[in-house]
Amino acid sequence: MEIHYRTIDGNSKGYYLLLLVLATFVVGGFVSVYLMCTRGIYLSGMTNRIPWGLQIIMAVFYIGLSAGSLVVSGLYGVFGKIEYKPFARIAAYLAMLFLIAGLLSIITDQGRIDRAFIQPFTHSNFSSMFSINPALYMGHIMICIIYLWALFKEKGKLTKVASVTVVLWALSVHTGTGGIFALTPRELYNSPLLPASFVAAALSSGAALMILVLVGLFRLTKRPLDDGLVIWLGRLLAVFIVLAMYVILIENGHRYYLIESREAARSFLFGGFHSVLFWFGLIIVGSIIPAILLFKRATGTSIPWILFSAILVVLGVMCERYLIVIPGQTYAPTLFPGMEVSGRFLEEGVVAYHITLLEVLQALGVFGIIGLAFALGLKVLDLLPTEARTQRRFSSAESGATGPAND
């Protein structure tokens, strides 16, 4: 099967406007990082009770997105679905960018960024998930590059090996990222199911974003894209949604069942802003509604409804990422069971986290960097195919093509 790739022209006003907007984000991000480096990160919404904020939320969101992108990319290399080969390059490229965005979010969140480029290499501590994960991330980026190279060079066997490796590696990366939280003694973090729920949500958010990116790109560049491919991706997304919802509900049910974490789980699930975000944002809007829309024949075969569902899933997983990072900090570990605790020196009890403008600028800066890399990548690299057709059409054109090894 022969697929033709072509760079985008990138000469339109819209394209240059997009570059300008993204570059503005990058400048804003640099200003924000500079201010926080020189004056201190009190300029963010973080406090001594909420030491991790928006950058960590965005880091886990980006890292999660990379998993879903890789699964879409791996549909061809791992599962031999030849009709998805046209998406393999762009999905792998995006997965790599998302991972870089995750790393950038973490690095720019450090109190001493200057040391973040030295100390982890000279004094690493591999009993810390914060040491293990960067090693996994860097390995992941490296394998992504090899995988991309194999895809570009049309190396059938290497593509197969690299895609299997990269998908398995991605699983360990995402399990490790979930482990950052799961292996700490806080009621709303400490759960062996958290890495699993992290992976499941990663798959659904990544697949949803890939649907949006692919349809958007093909439409914008006026390239033919068969609806059947998007519909099948929609069904895959629906399965991911159900899987993620199942693990997340079990994880929280487990927390609620255990006496030691029941109070925190009750506050999280049935009181205040976090419970609204959980039930309305994540479960209803981000999971149940899109799952119904995607499983229902009438809406599940309609591209606008699939796109709408994908948007809901991305929003739902953003809520989930917020709910992974923040509530575990707002509900402090219980030191005195059965006691009311108050104090006039520091914030005690349940505290709140308020995102500041500079934090938003910082996050937009990271988005701007990968946005620019993506937009420029489309212009200089052969990432996007001239068309994407279903297998039936490929088969009729060239019978016998079943996987990368046969290319």
Add this chain to the structure above:
Amino acid sequence: MDRRDFLKTGGVLLAGTSGVYGLRVLTAPDVSKASDTGSAVRRRWGMVIDLNKCSPDCHVCLDACRQENNVALHGDKRWDIYWIRKVEIASKDPARSMEKSVPLLCNHCDNPPCVQVCPVQATYKRDDGIVVVDHHRCMGCRYCMIACPYNARYFNYKENHEWPNKEYPKRSHGVAESCTFCAHLLDQGRQPACVAACRQNGPGALYVGDLNDPQSDVSQLIADNTVKRLREDLGTEPKVYYIGL
């Protein structure tokens, strides 16, 4: 540079970096073991706090700690640092009337989660069991604050302009810190600032001593009283003992 060269160069650079990193994995030291800090005597410092003597309106320990260790006070609860702070606890059960004023500080755990999670070994445990931070190595990731179940870790969100004790360093913004049991004073054979101040100007509720010495004040108090430690269920083996909790 064309695309091929770019990919090749990128691959080689990343492979090299990952290789070096991989070597670090294989040769990483075991940080769970105490580092050699040159302590002459194998001591194991611990603290006993008698809550029956501690009153809510007394905070001489907090003031002495701040003065001795240049602990930052910015006038905002979100960023103020308290190596030792106090909370008031009251039983939720009306049948059990209990109200106490409890000093909280780093528990210098024998199995400290902060040491385990520090990605750059900036937090480490000395031979004598005191957990300290190397402020010149800390990169401010704040994972130790997440991992500490006692909320005893603080971050320098702002620059601290106060420097009352010029004999002790202050910390720049961007690094984490916590109580050191005034290790610099213990090493000179003196009492931590909070303990000394509590004896001189307070009720004398704080005791510090060698848990390995059965004759020390703290060992005697632990033997003679019913003592509790915070969140013993976590297996962190904290070394701050409370009487009357």
